[in-house]
Amino acid sequence: MSAEPCVHYSAARKRHCGHTPTNLFIQGRRCSQHTPCALAGMPEPSPAPVLPTTVPRSDIARPYGWQAVMFIHAWNESARQRAGKRSA
Numbered sequence: 182m183s184a185e186p187c188v189h190y191s192a193a194r195k196r197h198c199g200h201t202p203t204n205l206f207i208q209g210r211r212c213s214q215h216t217p218c219a220l221a222g223m224p225e226p227s228p229a230p231v232l233p234t235t236v237p238r239s240d241i242a243r244p245y246g247w248q249a250v251m252f253i254h255a256w257n258e259s260a261r262q263r264a265g266k267r268s269a
């Protein structure tokens with residue numbers, strides 16, 4: 182939050198909003214009434230990504246792990262063998 186004024190321009194009032202406090206958006210400083218989401222009629226996004234509680238933490242830490250590494254290794258080996266058989 183900042184004490185700098187909201188820069189949202191109201192065409193009806195022919196002036197900038199000027200309310201405080203504000204947060205900085207791509208569009209500039211905006212008060213809580215004039216955030217991009219508020220103007221679009223959408224709920225504000227949560228401040229941090231929320232992980233689904235059903236996913237075990239170990240799966241988040243290493244989503245593929247050694248199984249994927251060994252699968253790729255086996256795939257490469259079989260591809261090498263197939264290529265060898267084709268050229269021979």
Ligand SMILES: [Zn+2]
Pocket residue numbers: 187188189198199200211212213214215
């Ligand atoms: Zn405003």
